[in-house]
Amino acid sequence: MENLVREKRMALGMTQDELSIRLDVSRQTISSLEKGRYNPSITLAFKLSKLFQCTIEEIFIYEEE
Amino acid sequence: MENLVREKRMALGMTQDELSIRLDVSRQTISSLEKGRYNPSITLAFKLSKLFQCTIEEIFIYEEE
DNA sequence: TATAAATGTAAAGTAAGCTTGACAACGAAA
DNA sequence: TTTCGTTGTCAAGCTTACTTTACATTTATA
Numbered sequence: 685m686e687n688l689v690r691e692k693r694m695a696l697g698m699t700q701d702e703l704s705i706r707l708d709v710s711r712q713t714i715s716s717l718e719k720g721r722y723n724p725s726i727t728l729a730f731k732l733s734k735l736f737q738c739t740i741e742e743i744f745i746y747e748e749e
Numbered sequence: 750m751e752n753l754v755r756e757k758r759m760a761l762g763m764t765q766d767e768l769s770i771r772l773d774v775s776r777q778t779i780s781s782l783e784k785g786r787y788n789p790s791i792t793l794a795f796k797l798s799k800l801f802q803c804t805i806e807e808i809f810i811y812e813e814e
Numbered sequence: 815t816a817t818a819a820a821t822g823t824a825a826a827g828t829a830a831g832c833t834t835g836a837c838a839a840c841g842a843a844a
Numbered sequence: 845t846t847t848c849g850t851t852g853t854c855a856a857g858c859t860t861a862c863t864t865t866a867c868a869t870t871t872a873t874a
Contacts (some may be wrong), residue, residue: 685791685831699850725831725860726750726791731812740805743863746795765821775863780822788862790830 686745692717692736707731751810757801763769772796 694704694713700718704711709728717724724732729740736743757767758779765783769776774793782789789797794805802806 686783701850711851712834712853713832716832721853721869722831723791723814724792726788727811728831729791729794729805730809731813734811734813740791741796744791744795746792746799748796749770750859765822776821777823777864781862784822786823790861793861 685723685747686720687715687717688743688745689732692732692738692743693718696736703735705737750788750812751785752782753778753808753810755798757797757803757808758783761801768800771800 698706701711704714707714707728708731711722713728716722717728724744729744732743733740735748756763763771764774765779768794769779772779772793772794778793782793789809789812791805794809798805
């Protein structure tokens, strides 16, 4: 699933490390997420949407298979 | 995390079994979801939102801890 | 009431999200 | 060029979403 985590993060001028601390996940989780290595849990998706002040749908692009 | 899966499903007049087949998950997954036994993956949340024709935020109520 | 349809749930296993630790690679700045 | 901040990624392990099987309980209907 594609996502705009990197774009949203950089728009806030944050590093992966800072973002991971704010969201209480590991830096590797953010790195892998941005690289599209896996999909986030719905909990992490909600945390991101709160921090980025947008909807989950505005961060994650779901393409049905 | 609270959710309105049961309400949305019944509004469509579907059984758990019918819903599970349409979403390609097991009936137990739907039952457990409705009972709040666990949170869905973001993929399942998107599938539900497409079928129910609403946003993920309209189905799942996230309360930050 | 009897019978079937729908739902709840337990146990055991698989798959995927996420962690920790570690190290390499890259870019910017001293 | 050296150093540092940032990011990529691997391996091993833990946790949780989800499956299969199976059976019990509730709800609806003949």
